[in-house]
Amino acid sequence: MQLELLRESVNIPRKIKTIMEEIGFLGMGIMGKAMAMNLLRNGFKVTVWNRTLSKCDELKEHGASVGESPAAVVKKCKYTIGMLSDPPAALSVVFDKGGILEEISSGKGYIDMSTVDAETSSKISEAVIAKGGSFLEAPVSGSKKPAEDGQLVILAAGEKGLYEKIVPAFDVLGKKSFFLGEVGNGAKMKLVVNMIMGSMMNAFSEGLVLADKSGLSPKTLLDVLDLGAIANPMFKMKGPSMIQNSYNPAFPLKHQQKDMRLALALGDENAVSMPVAAAANEAFKKARSTGLGDLDFSAVYEIFKVTQPSP
Amino acid sequence: MQLELLRESVNIPRKIKTIMEEIGFLGMGIMGKAMAMNLLRNGFKVTVWNRTLSKCDELKEHGASVGESPAAVVKKCKYTIGMLSDPPAALSVVFDKGGILEEISSGKGYIDMSTVDAETSSKISEAVIAKGGSFLEAPVSGSKKPAEDGQLVILAAGEKGLYEKIVPAFDVLGKKSFFLGEVGNGAKMKLVVNMIMGSMMNAFSEGLVLADKSGLSPKTLLDVLDLGAIANPMFKMKGPSMIQNSYNPAFPLKHQQKDMRLALALGDENAVSMPVAAAANEAFKKARSTGLGDLDFSAVYEIFKVTQPSP
Amino acid sequence: MQLELLRESVNIPRKIKTIMEEIGFLGMGIMGKAMAMNLLRNGFKVTVWNRTLSKCDELKEHGASVGESPAAVVKKCKYTIGMLSDPPAALSVVFDKGGILEEISSGKGYIDMSTVDAETSSKISEAVIAKGGSFLEAPVSGSKKPAEDGQLVILAAGEKGLYEKIVPAFDVLGKKSFFLGEVGNGAKMKLVVNMIMGSMMNAFSEGLVLADKSGLSPKTLLDVLDLGAIANPMFKMKGPSMIQNSYNPAFPLKHQQKDMRLALALGDENAVSMPVAAAANEAFKKARSTGLGDLDFSAVYEIFKVTQPSP
Amino acid sequence: MQLELLRESVNIPRKIKTIMEEIGFLGMGIMGKAMAMNLLRNGFKVTVWNRTLSKCDELKEHGASVGESPAAVVKKCKYTIGMLSDPPAALSVVFDKGGILEEISSGKGYIDMSTVDAETSSKISEAVIAKGGSFLEAPVSGSKKPAEDGQLVILAAGEKGLYEKIVPAFDVLGKKSFFLGEVGNGAKMKLVVNMIMGSMMNAFSEGLVLADKSGLSPKTLLDVLDLGAIANPMFKMKGPSMIQNSYNPAFPLKHQQKDMRLALALGDENAVSMPVAAAANEAFKKARSTGLGDLDFSAVYEIFKVTQPSP
Structure with missing residues (x-):
């Protein structure tokens, strides 16, 4: 649309x-x-x-x-x-x-x-x-x-x-x-865009888990998000499959993480501090460390899930 | 549109x-x-x-x-x-x-x-x-x-x-x-949405600074973002004023930070770990610590800027 | 000694x-x-x-x-x-x-x-x-x-x-x-000390896992640390039991995490941005989310472990 | 001693x-x-x-x-x-x-x-x-x-x-x-130790600023730390000069940040997620971005300082 x-x-x-x-x-x-x-x-x-x-x-x-x-x-x-x-x-x-x-x-x-x-x-x-x-x-x-x-x-x-x-x-x-x-600026622009995308996917995943554990329906969260100022095609496209734990690899997580790493390295060269991207990168690495690297990058959602009843 | x-x-x-x-x-x-x-x-x-x-x-x-x-x-x-x-x-x-x-x-x-x-x-x-x-x-x-x-x-x-x-x-x-x-779920849903929004604003700000310091035009980044999978009304609306350092407070930064804090507290109650939101929250706090609390929440952009030539 | x-x-x-x-x-x-x-x-x-x-x-x-x-x-x-x-x-x-x-x-x-x-x-x-x-x-x-x-x-x-x-x-x-x-300053001082301690425990845990996955002996890392500028009683006391996955609760992880949260809240009141403590706090929350809250706070080590062969 | x-x-x-x-x-x-x-x-x-x-x-x-x-x-x-x-x-x-x-x-x-x-x-x-x-x-x-x-x-x-x-x-x-x-393990061990040290320096800096803004004496914090389980030569040696804003470069901040980057890269190779080290690394990058790269690595303390009255 x-x-x-x-x-x-x-x-x-x-x-x-x-x-x-x-x-x-x-x-x-x-x-x-x-x-x-x-x-x-x-x-x-x-x-x-x-x-x-x-x-x-x-x-x-x-x-x-x-x-x-x-x-x-x-x-x-x-x-x-x-x-x-x-x-x-x-x-x-x-x-x-x-x-x-x-x-x-x-x-x-x-x-x-x-x-x-x-x-x-x-x-x-x-x-x-x-x-x-x-x-x-x-x-x-x-x-x-x-x-x-x-x-x-x-x-x-x-x-x-x-x-x-x-x-x-x-x-x-x-x-x-x-x-x-x-030459080089084309690749750099892709890295910047993919870095923002990777951080957003993490923010989205955290929100979905928080909704779920707080007694809200993740499905309803998708509907609410889709009507607001941060509605975007990625949330709309990935959200429904994520809440069904389906991660068919359109863009493999390990490639997304590689782009985060390269974007952070570009930031390092230019003394740009990017704490949110860095946190997102570590989350993607955590996902790799649990064997999710070949799934879609939206599989980072898995690592935010709570596996025990809260104390 | x-x-x-x-x-x-x-x-x-x-x-x-x-x-x-x-x-x-x-x-x-x-x-x-x-x-x-x-x-x-x-x-x-x-x-x-x-x-x-x-x-x-x-x-x-x-x-x-x-x-x-x-x-x-x-x-x-x-x-x-x-x-x-x-x-x-x-x-x-x-x-x-x-x-x-x-x-x-x-x-x-x-x-x-x-x-x-x-x-x-x-x-x-x-x-x-x-x-x-x-x-x-x-x-x-x-x-x-x-x-x-x-x-x-x-x-x-x-x-x-x-x-x-x-x-x-x-x-x-x-x-x-x-x-x-x-009762309470309405407020919680708002917190979840605002938390995602706050993390996204940080990711966006980091990307704008990274583009700028890497020799890319932040204005062009806005155009590229607007054509892709993460295009959203907030980037479209806030981006142009941010790159002009204009932060007319539609949603004051200190209120955004308060919502991040409350969302993190909600996560704490439910043992939900949210490292990206936590990093974004600290960035908003950094912005408050430099006197930006009453400006628009997009003013968090300011704290990512590089003030010295890279070594 | x-x-x-x-x-x-x-x-x-x-x-x-x-x-x-x-x-x-x-x-x-x-x-x-x-x-x-x-x-x-x-x-x-x-x-x-x-x-x-x-x-x-x-x-x-x-x-x-x-x-x-x-x-x-x-x-x-x-x-x-x-x-x-x-x-x-x-x-x-x-x-x-x-x-x-x-x-x-x-x-x-x-x-x-x-x-x-x-x-x-x-x-x-x-x-x-x-x-x-x-x-x-x-x-x-x-x-x-x-x-x-x-x-x-x-x-x-x-x-x-x-x-x-x-x-x-x-x-x-x-x-x-x-x-x-x-009155109040006694409690605050305890929070500040415990916050530093919590971040250090995370840094220590990350280092132990990094050593292990990089082909170095965690035991040797303990020996090297103990001879250097960051040698401290906590590393000396907790290290050996951590590498044996033993977490007898001298100070329960959920209490350590509560102190991190309270220290971050104190920082929030005073507009102090503390990204490292925030990251450490989320790691402790992750540990709680996997059921480690009643073990010793050194059990945060568990969440950094890599469970899959690296891709 | x-x-x-x-x-x-x-x-x-x-x-x-x-x-x-x-x-x-x-x-x-x-x-x-x-x-x-x-x-x-x-x-x-x-x-x-x-x-x-x-x-x-x-x-x-x-x-x-x-x-x-x-x-x-x-x-x-x-x-x-x-x-x-x-x-x-x-x-x-x-x-x-x-x-x-x-x-x-x-x-x-x-x-x-x-x-x-x-x-x-x-x-x-x-x-x-x-x-x-x-x-x-x-x-x-x-x-x-x-x-x-x-x-x-x-x-x-x-x-x-x-x-x-x-x-x-x-x-x-x-x-x-x-x-x-x-061959290579000597260099790796140094990186692991320096990474832990860099995270600790950030935790220490955050604590000093939090103490100060919470109405506690940073000098007293040093004394309290020196008596406890996390007492270590680095806090003892660097603390007094830090609270006098003195950063004579024993180990330049830019070199510490380089070691953090290399340690994180080593973690990346081995799928080790290290969110605390990543946050510390971004803090060091922030310090570089404000021109502190040639000072001692303890100068990262400067970036945590609050420059405005809290709102």
Whole structure:
């Protein structure tokens, strides 16, 4: 409901600029496939590649070309987007044999939309720029469904000129894109958002347990929260499953805790004291220590539960 | 925007039941006046009273009767609502000369919508019931604007029968009312919600400072947050003024801290450990210790700021 | 070892002033009996009383007189000491029939060495003073063994003149006494000390678990700690039993947590932010929530343990 | 006082084993010089080296030989001790031209007593072992005075055989040495101890502020603490200067905070939740954020102070 409204409110242009160049797309995982499909559906010409090439078949049926290697894709396309599963995969498409570096050059741009750490991002950025190419990191907020619906939030950072060129594609992939300055800022912005989210999940969990032990219905608390100033999609979405002790991992707790740790480390670098985030981080660590790391991050709820009658 | 949607979604009946009895209304402060006016506008007959009787004039012009004392109002009306400024005022209209107790009796009900502590509420409840009357505590979530718009959230607890009788009035005063069980539960529910809100405000403040010190724009952080899973009216409303260091007290920090303390005490009674709320409470105390207690609770943002270049 | 040294260092006079008046002593529990015996052994004349009078027999054999009621003791003695088990007992010897108030008067003094809350202490103080008597609260630090050895630490507050008169008795009962000003300050000082102790116990527990999970021997950690700048009797005494998961309740965890809560409340009154004590308090609450409240406060160690292999 | 006792209690042999080989000693800083001097005074033959060779003069006067390079020292001596100022210096004496690696070989041992991170220690260990040599890390607890008095606490880890050989030297340098297992454990033990110390310093600071704002004398609190179960050398030594706002940097706050961070990171690796240490760490970060990083770590006291009258 809210999300629908938000789409309208940011007023994303859906008509494609006809001048847009062919776009390369590396990585046909859940996210990458949905994103490439969106580009195709909106009139872009797309050349795709995936380590297991068969994963490109579906896209091919919908009109995509297929490249034999990252280098082949870059050779053919002025702009190439990567959406890889993790830092090693993100590094591999750049540095390995048949990788991006073999063909990237002045006038060509690489946009890495994978979620990677700052160091990985810097390494790729430096290598691409050393070859004369342009680079943009552009991690996204949102998972499978928003990717399919073109409703991602894109946190881009790096070369401003490349950002401006690729905006028509971002308009199709997301409901909003931001240009955040130098490489690394995209990753940092994600950390800040996830840190706030992690603290909120803890505050929410504490409230649910407090309600329950004080003789109030957690279900009613959800209803009350949903009508007030702190109503938000996360409470609405996670609350009902949490009170049923169901923690299907949309975002694994151990990853949330890792992001808290990295955000706290960023705060440490900048002498920012964050006692609430620190307390939340320790709660997530407590959850890990009891074996909840692979469940959804909302499973932190479990550690606040009271297991004995109050003295 | 969101609030409009919410109103529809809970589908509040706006047509008044013709059988509804005349309603007494004690307390013509900002909230009380707006609420009594709403009752009048929606076809209720209302008899009002205020310590300073002149404050009843405006309501009189709109068709209200005026009672000479709380007792006089209760004598005339089957149901009387109180909306007083604080616990002493709430006790005074009940126990003082000319107070409710002089006329409350079997078949009559008193609904206290003031925000008071559990002890005050219990005292009033016991006295009213001892006289044969019915009692409901019904604190609200929402301030002036929602009161005027009939958009309050009403947290009622006490006598179920009285709740059912007064629901038509609640339908006019609020977008939603809840019946929460025994007296005290209304106050507890408010504490739980405010505790979550207080922790969230701290998480939000930490995030804003971290963004700023990490080279990100706090303004952009607000935009990114507003598009994601933790978007909520409080961030949207408070964020822009916080980054301008403006803390006009909608909800004074010292009151927020008091609610955190009471919520933690409630947790203590029930052996609920709440480390994130405890950290947030200490941050609010730190803010009080630097003289920010009378500003808006969002002023807790100030204490997270870094005042020296990082070493 | 350390304690022996301390005794010498504060140089407590062991010779009794012959001019000292007969002393009344109310309460023959574990502490009271040991203290009264110490007074006898050091040449004081003592009249004792206990609710169950038979508990006075042992003292009688050692030369004590026995009073029939608190009032009878006060009638006979210029100075009367109380060492009662809890606030209700402390109030009872003062206010009940046959209580202190019936005989206290100008020129007589009552010294309450029980551990009670500030409110109880104030009530007794006001009543004694209203009758013309003098009052001193004088809670002690130390339990059975130090009571027997005359090694208590006495935290006195109230009437300075009475303190000066009773010092010869304090010199026998404790290794050191302090006069802390107005009534209430004795209790506050105890809270501050216990708060620091509670935080230290948490820090110690976290360190023991961290050592263990990092491949270090907790036993060796104890040895290393004992040689360094933070060596202290508590670590030395509690450490070995903690690593054997033995928590014989010298000071029950629920009482320690209550003191943390009261110390935090004292901080709240004075706008003192204490994030470390707050975190420690939540850890003790967590321990209570898992049923450890009646064990020794060192049982908080249990909640830091890791129950799953790290992911 | 306590320390004297401790020395006796661990019963350190002061007579030197005549069979002990000549010992090399690299690094004539404050610590290194005092330690080498101690070896000489106790009958060891010592060959010293320092980057600035003139710093070896004093030792030469007391009978030491001087080596021209780390390699020259290692060539001459079966066992060589390093006491360098920081990780780069510790790496330099091993890996640079004229460094230890040029001469270390089977039958020779290197003992690094510098305080370095685990990574540095591992690097040195691997290189020494690759050349056939033996390695021990042996960071110490204690600063200038204990170094001069042979009262250090030595936390050794690495090759057990080498530890046993070098124990006669450790007996002279410290009041106690521990063998902690594999390389890295010495550094970890130091982190655990320093983490507990940092949390204790925060608890102590909170208590001092609470006493002060509650109308108690911080000076008296020090006296009371010193008589009780949590009396320890750190409170005794730091307390008096803290209440005079004097923070001469014996151990800089920024280094203490770094150790807290590293200890928390160690906890993170092992899924150990440490909420009290985390709160203490954020307090130290707050202190850094207000420019206190270069003062003594006891300056964290400053951030707990209340700057406004309580509301």
